[in-house]
Amino acid sequence: MSHGFQFDPARFLSSRLGHGGLLGTSYRAHGADWAELELPYDERLIGNVDTGVIASGPILSLMDMATSVGVWLRANAFVAHATLDLRVDYLRPATPGKTVIGRGECYRLTRSIAFVLGQAHDGDPDDPLAHVAGTFMAPDGYPR
Amino acid sequence: MIDRLPPYAQLLGLTAERDGDGAPVLVMPFGNDVLGRPGFLHGGAISGLMEMAAIVALHDALEGEGGGEIKPINVTVDFMRGGRDKTTRSRGIVTRLGTRVANVEATAWQDDPAKPIAAARMNYLIVRR
Numbered sequence: 001m002s003h004g005f006q007f008d009p010a011r012f013l014s015s016r017l018g019h020g021g022l023l024g025t026s027y028r029a030h031g032a033d034w035a036e037l038e039l040p041y042d043e044r045l046i047g048n049v050d051t052g053v054i055a056s057g058p059i060l061s062l063m064d065m066a067t068s069v070g071v072w073l074r075a076n077a078f079v080a081h082a083t084l085d086l087r088v089d090y091l092r093p094a095t096p097g098k099t100v101i102g103r104g105e106c107y108r109l110t111r112s113i114a115f116v117l118g119q120a121h122d123g124d125p126d127d128p129l130a131h132v133a134g135t136f137m138a139p140d141g142y143p144r
Numbered sequence: 145m146i147d148r149l150p151p152y153a154q155l156l157g158l159t160a161e162r163d164g165d166g167a168p169v170l171v172m173p174f175g176n177d178v179l180g181r182p183g184f185l186h187g188g189a190i191s192g193l194m195e196m197a198a199i200v201a202l203h204d205a206l207e208g209e210g211g212g213e214i215k216p217i218n219v220t221v222d223f224m225r226g227g228r229d230k231t232t233r234s235r236g237i238v239t240r241l242g243t244r245v246a247n248v249e250a251t252a253w254q255d256d257p258a259k260p261i262a263a264a265r266m267n268y269l270i271v272r273r
Contacts, residue, residue, distance in 0.1 A: 018179040019186035022155065046151040047199075055152035056216045057195050061188020083187045087220040 007078050009035050009069045023058050025065055034105040035069035037062055041097050052096035059100060059120055060088050063132045066104030067116035074106040074114070075142045081114065086134035094129050098122040104132075111141050145203040153196050156189060160200065163235065168204055170197045172232045185227025187262075193234045194250040194264040195219060201236030202246050202268060209241075213271040217245075225261040230254040232261065246270055 013020070013027035023045065028036040039045075039062045047055025064083055072078055094100050103125075104118040113135055120130040146160035146168050156178060159171045172178065172193045180186030199214055206212050235257075236250040246268045251260040 018176060019189050022177040023188075044151050044155045049150055055150065055192065055195070056219065057152060057156075057188065057192025060191045060195070060219065060221070061186065064186075064188045064191070080181070082226065083221075083223050085220065085222045086187070086191070087218065089218045090216045093215075 005076060007072050007076055009073060012069065012078070013037065019061060020065060023061055025062055028101060030069070030073055033070060033074035033107070034103060035066050035073060036101060036103045037066045037069070039100040039102065041099060051093070053093040054096075054100075056088070056090055059090075059094065059102070059130055060086065062100060062102040063088060063104060063118045063120060063130065066102040067106070067118050067132065067134060068104070068136060070104040070116060070118075071106040071109070071114040071136050071142075074109050077143045079138050079140065079142060081136045081138040081142075084113070084135040084137045086132060089131045090129070091131060092129050095122050100129070109142055111144060113137055114142060145200055149196070152192065156192055156196070158193065158196060167235055168197070168200045169233050169235045170200060172234070174229050174231060183229065185232065185261075187221070187223055190223070190227055190232065190252050190262045191219070191221050191264065193232060194221070194236070194252050194262060195266065197234035198236035198248040198250045198264065198266050198268075201238055201250070202241075202248055205238045205241050205246075206270065209272075211273050215269040215271070217267040217269055219264055219266045221262060221264045223262050225259070227252075227261045228254065233257075242270070243272070244270055
């Protein structure tokens with residue numbers, strides 16, 4: 001990476017193209033190795049019409065994006081990578097009407113693999129609705 | 145259930161068909177709405193498709209036993225190949241249907257079911273009627 005490069009997650013996430021644009025995910029905050037995204041409640045995301053609870057898929061998508069951005073922040077580089085695996089524990093249903101906030105963190109970066117953790121909540125970080133763990137792989141490697 | 149998929153399934157553009165064995169298969173068209181990096185499907189959209197295929201399969205299996213409410217406990221997704229500019233299909237397989245818990249697997253493929261682009265394993269809590 002060239003000297004002085006700064007990966008800008010807010011700018012990256014401002015794109016309304018693709019699946020993130022469809023779901024309505026947007027940037028919220030970030031740090032050196034983590035990013036927080038938000039997913040506003042939307043009736044189009046409902047998975048259970050009887051309860052109005054959104055499907056699990058949009059939460060997985062949100063956490064995939066949040067952890068992916070966490071990796072780019074830790075690497076301070078926007079490199080091509082792909083999710084290798086992602087596990088999501090659905091601790092409780094998301095509350096209908098509330099925005100879901102997803103935080104993804106890269107806690108270890110090797111030459112080709114990034115290890116990530118994340119949590120999602122809908123207002124109170126101490127009352128999470130999902131925990132995730134996963135890995136990403138960069139075919140051309142992450143900068144060290 | 146395949147006659148009335150929930151709003152999220154409609155958002156992904158999913159339609160349902162049945163394979164030669166009568167098992168439900170969900171079909172997701174390629175398009176900007178399910179795009180991740182340029183030219184490839186978003187992992188979240190592939191996962192959403194597989195989770196929906198798993199729920200449809202479980203719903204089908206439960207119907208034969210009087211039905212019930214399905215609550216997701218967890219999912220583990222493996223991404224094996226990039227999803228290209230093609231139609232994607234997914235089928236769920238209920239590996240065990242217990243009284244309270246169901247174990248379900250799902251794969252997603254494009255041309256060849258034997259070459260999946262992703263696979264998922266889910267546990268569901270079942271509240272029987």
